[in-house]
Structure formats: structure tokens, C-alpha cells
Amino acid sequence: MANPIVLDAIDKMKHADIRITPQRYAILEYLIESHSHPTADEIYKALNKRFPNMSVATVYNNLKLFTQIGFVQEMVYGDSSSRFDFSSTRHYHAICKVCGKIVDIVYPGLEDVESATEKLTGFDIDEHRMELYGTCPECLAKEKNQGKTDQTKELELKGI
Known part of the structure; x- marks a missing residue:
């Protein structure tokens, strides 16, 4: 269906x-x-x-x-x-700076940002978008594992 x-x-x-x-x-x-x-x-x-x-x-x-x-x-x-x-539906995006993954975010309350901006600036706002940039959980885990791997190599080089 x-x-x-x-x-x-x-x-x-x-x-x-x-x-x-x-x-x-x-x-x-x-x-x-x-x-x-x-x-x-x-x-x-x-x-x-x-x-x-x-x-x-x-x-x-x-x-x-x-x-x-x-x-x-x-x-x-x-x-x-x-x-x-x-x-x-209107939504926003969280974007991973490492791998480029994009995740939708629905956050109630941001609908008022256009009317608030119009009141504050006098602009006639047609649309808006919001993007948040960071590192996704998968890339964070890879970085953490890479850090452990680097520490292990360092210890092996020292003969420990």
C-alpha cells in the first residue's frame, strides 16, 4: 500500500x-x-x-x-x-561537520521567530531556516575509538 x-x-x-x-x-x-x-x-x-x-x-x-x-x-x-x-512540515536540521549526515529536528516554538523578527526589524519575512552544526554520535564514537587506538600504539612504541 x-x-x-x-x-x-x-x-x-x-x-x-x-x-x-x-x-x-x-x-x-x-x-x-x-x-x-x-x-x-x-x-x-x-x-x-x-x-x-x-x-x-x-x-x-x-x-x-x-x-x-x-x-x-x-x-x-x-x-x-x-x-x-x-x-x-516545517523543521530544522542538525548537520554533522565530519560526515555530512543531516538529521531533521522539529522544535515547537520557533514558528514565532518570523513574526518576532518582523517586529524587531521591520522586515517582511517570507521564510527562514535554521541549521545546527556539530558531530553526530557515529563520528564521535569513531573519534573516541581512534583516540584509544592512538593511545594503544603509543604504549606499544614505549614497550608497555
Whole structure:
């Protein structure tokens, strides 16, 4: 049975007179179900076996369409590769500076940040995003293990 979020997105595309091709459906479904904030290339590689005639350009064009519709958020970071996030609800991101992993964060109360900023600055705020940078648990564990390995090597060199 299809994911209700996918079905809702498909329904909205139909109402906007956007044709639902098998490739478009697969790209949307992959974005919704992956939770990994993939790049266009990652999506292409994941769907290549199912759609061997689909090009990377098809993936990019559909991601651009989904972004314009408002289903998908394009996240551009310092590594010059855009990542894409299906956004059914407003949320924020924690990003690992070591491996690049991105985790969604829903934090109630930040919805007021736009109206508070408007009051404080006089700006007409259209949107906002928040990103928190740090080190994910997996990378922290690797660093901790690497530290133990380095200490062990040092002790071996000393003959202990």
C-alpha cells in the first residue's frame, strides 16, 4: 500500500495539472521514504535499476519542479552539492561537520521567530531556516575509538 504522504503529494500534483509519470512518482517516493536528504546523483543511482533509461537531468528537472511546488526544500551547503528534503512540515536540521549526515529536528516554538523578527526589524519575512552544526554520535564514537587506538600504539612504541 502506498505511503499516505506520497498519495497526498500526488493528489496535489494532479490538482495542479502536473502529469504523474512513473519516474516522477519514484523520485517523490524515494525522497519521502529515504529520510537521508539525498543529492540528485544519489537519487539517480538508487533508481537507475528500475529506470535504466532515466537520465540525471530527469531527476534534476523533477527536483526543481518539486521545489517550485513547495514539496521539496533544496539545501545548499559548502560542499557545492545540493541535498533535497521532502518537507511536509516545517523543521530544522542538525548537520554533522565530519560526515555530512543531516538529521531533521522539529522544535515547537520557533514558528514565532518570523513574526518576532518582523517586529524587531521591520522586515517582511517570507521564510527562514535554521541549521545546527556539530558531530553526530557515529563520528564521535569513531573519534573516541581512534583516540584509544592512538593511545594503544603509543604504549606499544614505549614497550608497555
